[in-house]
Amino acid sequence: MNTTSPAEKKAKTAKxxxxxxxxxxxxxxxxxxxxxxxxxxxxxLPPIYATINGITAFFLxxxxxxxxxxxxxxxxRLVQFSLILSILFLACYVAYHMTSDPTPYGGNQKMxxxxxxxxxxxxxxxxxxxxxxxxLFAWNGDFVxxxxxxxxxxxxxxxxxxxxxxxxxxxxxxx
Numbered sequence: 001m002n003t004t005s006p007a008e009k010k011a012k013t014a015k016x017x018x019x020x021x022x023x024x025x026x027x028x029x030x031x032x033x034x035x036x037x038x039x040x041x042x043x044x045l046p047p048i049y050a051t052i053n054g055i056t057a058f059f060l061x062x063x064x065x066x067x068x069x070x071x072x073x074x075x076x077r078l079v080q081f082s083l084i085l086s087i088l089f090l091a092c093y094v095a096y097h098m099t100s101d102p103t104p105y106g107g108n109q110k111m112x113x114x115x116x117x118x119x120x121x122x123x124x125x126x127x128x129x130x131x132x133x134x135x136l137f138a139w140n141g142d143f144v145x146x147x148x149x150x151x152x153x154x155x156x157x158x159x160x161x162x163x164x165x166x167x168x169x170x171x172x173x174x175x
């Protein structure tokens with residue numbers, strides 16, 4: 001006899017989706033980087049996806065302010081909008097890299113650039129499950145777990161958004 005409640009089944013399904021997405025997204029992005037689509041010019045996308053990252057960082061700050069002021073409904077909307085922006089960023093980023101050759105960095109600040117880029121990439125992978133679990137805990141009303149995860153997820157997500165802008169600004173002269 002199965003004693004699993006519908007809520008427990010939903011939670012397990014959601015966790016499976018998060019684990020799958022957390023593994024699949026980086027893998028799919030890595031695979032798509034090997035795909036080159038010729039004849040399509042998406043060279044206009046880098047400043048757009050850098051701007052999306054900047055807007056994401058701004059809305060994450062607003063979300064933090066809203067939750068500190070106990071405006072939970074506004075906080076939820078701002079986080080949801082930040083999630084949408086992050087998905088839009090990822091779509092633009094992948095589209096650009098599938099249609100363009102890599103741009104080598106030519107500046108004097110190579111150690112800083114590559115340090116930021118590598119940390120940005122690694123943390124962008126790590127932030128996926130952290131943000132999704134944080135969102136799931138809030139969705140399920142488990143605010144104790146949500147707060148614990150948010151204390152890690154928010155700064156990492158913010159760092160990824162901000163370093164995305166900085167990396168773009170540093171590489172932009174070499175496009």
